[in-house]
Amino acid sequence: MAEKMKLEIVTPYSKVLDQLVDEVTATGKLGEFTVLPGHAPFLTSLNIGELCYKVDGVAVSMALNWGYFEVQEDKIIVLVETAERSDEIDLERAKAALSRAEAALKKLNSEDMQFKVYEAALERALIRMQVAGKAARK
Amino acid sequence: MASLKSIKKRIVSVKNTRQITKAMKMVSAAKLRRAQENVVAARPYAQKMGEVLQSLAGNLEGDLHPLLEKRDAKKLLLIVVTSDRGLCGGFNSNLCKAGERYLKEQQGEFEQISVLTVGRKGYEFLKNRHTIYKNFSNIISKPNYQAAALLAQDVVEGYLAGEYDQVVMLYNAFRTVMSQDITFQQLLPIVPDDQASGDEAGVEYIYEPSVGDLLAEILPKNIEVQIFKAMLESVAGEHGARMTAMDSASKNANEMIGKLTLQYNRARQAAITTELMEIISGSESIKG
Numbered sequence: 001m002a003e004k005m006k007l008e009i010v011t012p013y014s015k016v017l018d019q020l021v022d023e024v025t026a027t028g029k030l031g032e033f034t035v036l037p038g039h040a041p042f043l044t045s046l047n048i049g050e051l052c053y054k055v056d057g058v059a060v061s062m063a064l065n066w067g068y069f070e071v072q073e074d075k076i077i078v079l080v081e082t083a084e085r086s087d088e089i090d091l092e093r094a095k096a097a098l099s100r101a102e103a104a105l106k107k108l109n110s111e112d113m114q115f116k117v118y119e120a121a122l123e124r125a126l127i128r129m130q131v132a133g134k135a136a137r138k
Numbered sequence: 139m140a141s142l143k144s145i146k147k148r149i150v151s152v153k154n155t156r157q158i159t160k161a162m163k164m165v166s167a168a169k170l171r172r173a174q175e176n177v178v179a180a181r182p183y184a185q186k187m188g189e190v191l192q193s194l195a196g197n198l199e200g201d202l203h204p205l206l207e208k209r210d211a212k213k214l215l216l217i218v219v220t221s222d223r224g225l226c227g228g229f230n231s232n233l234c235k236a237g238e239r240y241l242k243e244q245q246g247e248f249e250q251i252s253v254l255t256v257g258r259k260g261y262e263f264l265k266n267r268h269t270i271y272k273n274f275s276n277i278i279s280k281p282n283y284q285a286a287a288l289l290a291q292d293v294v295e296g297y298l299a300g301e302y303d304q305v306v307m308l309y310n311a312f313r314t315v316m317s318q319d320i321t322f323q324q325l326l327p328i329v330p331d332d333q334a335s336g337d338e339a340g341v342e343y344i345y346e347p348s349v350g351d352l353l354a355e356i357l358p359k360n361i362e363v364q365i366f367k368a369m370l371e372s373v374a375g376e377h378g379a380r381m382t383a384m385d386s387a388s389k390n391a392n393e394m395i396g397k398l399t400l401q402y403n404r405a406r407q408a409a410i411t412t413e414l415m416e417i418i419s420g421s422e423s424i425k426g
Binding site: 010011012013014015028029030040041042043044045066068070077079081 | 176179180182183184186187190193194283287342343344345346347351352355356359363366
């Protein structure tokens with residue numbers, strides 16, 4: 001069993017990460033999960049959420065937008081629309097997006113087409129703030 | 139012979155044109171590099187997406203997803219990806235003509251044909267000839283994934299609602315700086331590669347949630363990625379085409395300036411000669 005896994009995070013704009021890591025935690029469709037080296041082949045879709053990986057005891061978290069997560073023999077491929085490291089997140093922008101989304105949601109009812117769009121925006125903003133907050137505390 | 143002044147004027151005006159075409163060439167070259175980088179950067183995503191899709195489709199049992207299902211094709215939607223701006227040689231017109239030919243061929247086979255245009259040039263070319271289903275301008279000059287996703291969602295919704303049974307995308311694929319390939323690509327229904335279903339990798343994946351659910355999420359995403367990729371390729375192609383067009387325009391301007399300068403010098407020489415003749419004959423007559 002290898003001691004480390006290769007983690008690749010790819011977005012439509014670039015390859016965000018290509019690194020050897022010890023442990024990866026992400027939020028899947030059915031909840032949070034952690035992958036350690038030697039995991040069985042596994043494929044799942046990701047919700048808007050946080051991804052956290054550890055290299056030599058140092059944890060790095062990222063905010064992810066929709067994507068999916070594939071494990072093949074000690075290689076993890078994460079395909080996402082956006083991925084931002086905690087120190088890249090613009091907290092002010094996330095806060096602004098949050099209040100915008102909240103205001104918009106108040107006006108709409110849950111059957112509106114737009115409702116889901118703003119709900120997703122709200123979620124994204126919340127996750128960004130959460131991830132950025134973690135970085136600030138460290 | 140044209141007067142000195144008018145030739146001079148023309149030289150100045152051609153010089154101005156040359157300045158513009160040169161500047162546009164430089165700008166395009168810079169933009170081309172960035173666009174090319176974008177195409178390269180998007181490639182792994184599209185490729186990985188395709189791999190996952192294949193591995194899923196290979197393992198699929200039971201009912202087909204509606205986006206995979208082959209329908210009795212009666213209504214066709216053609217997506218034409220062009221640029222918003224002109225001055226890029228035959229980039230847009232060649233594509234539009236190819237689209238036009240294709241539509242003529244298909245007219246017999248489909249009951250209804252509609253066109254969705256991305257980019258202003260294609261819209262202007264096709265709007266009087268065909269039913270424009272929808273037009274998306276102003277998203278192509280700066281392609282971003284969100285815009286492509288919106289467009290894709292629109293297309294998928296229309297498809298599921300039965301507004302059309304087959305979707306084909308037409309765009310300029312970026313081959314080299316000098317050349318673009320006019321490409322027809324069938325978007326819907328999605329045709330999985332035959333080879334992939336044949337050789338199943340032998341790896342049993344754990345799927346979470348089920349294969350069907352995953353597929354239902356990934357298939358529309360795949361359309362988004364395909365459209366996004368086409369947009370990026372088209373933009374890179376556009377800048378390449380503009381660069382080439384502007385390069386030859388600058389060359390032509392240089393040639394023109396050379397010719398005009400020659401003409402100007404000849405006219406000047408002629409004027410000097412006549413003036414001299416007049417002076418000499420004048421002084422001769424005084425002497426005489």
